[in-house]
Amino acid sequence: MNKKSLYINMPKKIYIRTFGCQMSLRDSEFVAGLLLDDGFTLANSIAGADIILFNSCSVRKHAEDRLISNISDLKLLKKKRPDIVIGLMGCTAQAYKDKILDRLPILDFSCGPGNESDIPKIIKDIMENRCGIVATDKINDKRPEIFPEYRQDRFRAYVSIGEGCNNFCSYCIVPYTRGRERFREIKDILKEVKDLAKRGFKEIMLLGQNVNSYMNPSRNLTAYSSKPTAKKSDFVRLLEALNAVKGIERIRFMTSHPKDASADLFKAMRDLEKVCEHLHLPLQAGSNRILKLMNRGYSAEKYLKLAGEYKAAGRIK
Ligand code: SF4
Incomplete structure (x- = not known):
């Protein structure tokens, strides 16, 4: 089956909000690239998105508080549109592991930095089965040498x-x-x-x-x-x-x-x-x-x- 056909009946637009350092920015760009290669497109805002990802930072408490408040703000949207997928990636996901789904039940998945290459598959699984997924087991794994073409900057x-x-x-x-x-x-x-x-x-x-x-x-x-x-x-x-x-x-x-x-x-x-x-x-x-x-x-x-x-x-x- 063609990869793109996996998503033919699925929502198409992704929006990623990034907190933290240059590593986080690169991770967001990488995940956006993987999803674009899989047939998704980028949304300009949360309102226009079918999949909303938060790339998190745990280095400072302020960033974590803002993240939790940003995700909590989506409760109403999720109520109106239960089909949207809301995911957490990055350091906070790794730090809290499965506890984050208890704290933020509107999350559909939570994925640590080492598992980020699996995000397209995780999203597909959620769309098919609608169950919460926590993926944090690859914390010490070397990332695969995959390079989606997408880059945010041209130079x-x-x-x-x-x-x-x-x-x-x-x-x-x-x-x-x-x-x-x-x-x-x-x-x-x-x-x-x-x-x-x-x-x-x-x-x-x-x-x-x-x-x-x-x-x-x-x-x-x-x-x-x-x-x-x-x-x-x-x-x-x-x-x-x-x-x-x-x-x-x-x-x-x-x-x-x-x-x-x-x-x-x-x-x-x-x-x-x-x-x-x-x-x-x-x-x-x-x-x-x-x-x-x-x-x-x-x-x-x-x-x-x-x-x-x-x-x-x-x-x-
Ligand atoms: S433990 Fe943290 S502050 Fe210390 S070198 Fe590693 S990343 Fe930097």
Whole structure:
């Protein structure tokens, strides 16, 4: 059966409201792309949609409160139109698991970040069987290398290089919602970026909870470095490989962790002409006592040393 025919008698328009960081924005774009490839179309507003998805963020309480209030506001709409599908995806879905359906009974499904590739199938199941679905079991799985064509911007593209975090900062929920750190192969990232370049994209933003700890899973790096024997981090080798992609003019990345940043990264930022002069290196606190309580893994002195190395690399005056 043709994929599109699965939805022939089903509602067609999707609307996604996104809360949170660039990772969330990329996830929404990815899920929208999957659904577009499956025959759905985009709605401009909630009022015009048949499927309403909320992509959630649990990092700040304010975002979570707004999310819950936004979903609760749909009670009347759901009463008038019981056929619409309302779904939750992202970090809040993972954090609350099946409890979220008790708290927000108008939700038809809730899906953690690791299960987002399954959303088209989940929606189809709901349309056929109308039962609440919770999908949060793939929290530590590597995502399949699927790239729907849809991108929100024409020139700038988000490229996820990995997901999850092993740092367990004491104030942060991310390791519990996005799972343990796992990265994509350089060859797969390169393939995606070359494809974006062919389509006319000029700028890429590499995304990961901690891009500096990037490690090519197969450890096969020699093909991606002009000096394969030089001691460089895998992230620097990735930047070098991407810097050579024809058509791409600017490369940005976020977020960096001071614990894993080092002089070789700063030198690469100086030497690779496409890597932008923008470094997000969250200090979090200037007190060693607080940094320890936060479980950040570095001291104020180490941070100052890094800042000095960044300056010495000549990228900032
Ligand atoms: S490094 Fe960032 S994502 Fe990971 S636990 Fe700490 S604050 Fe959260």
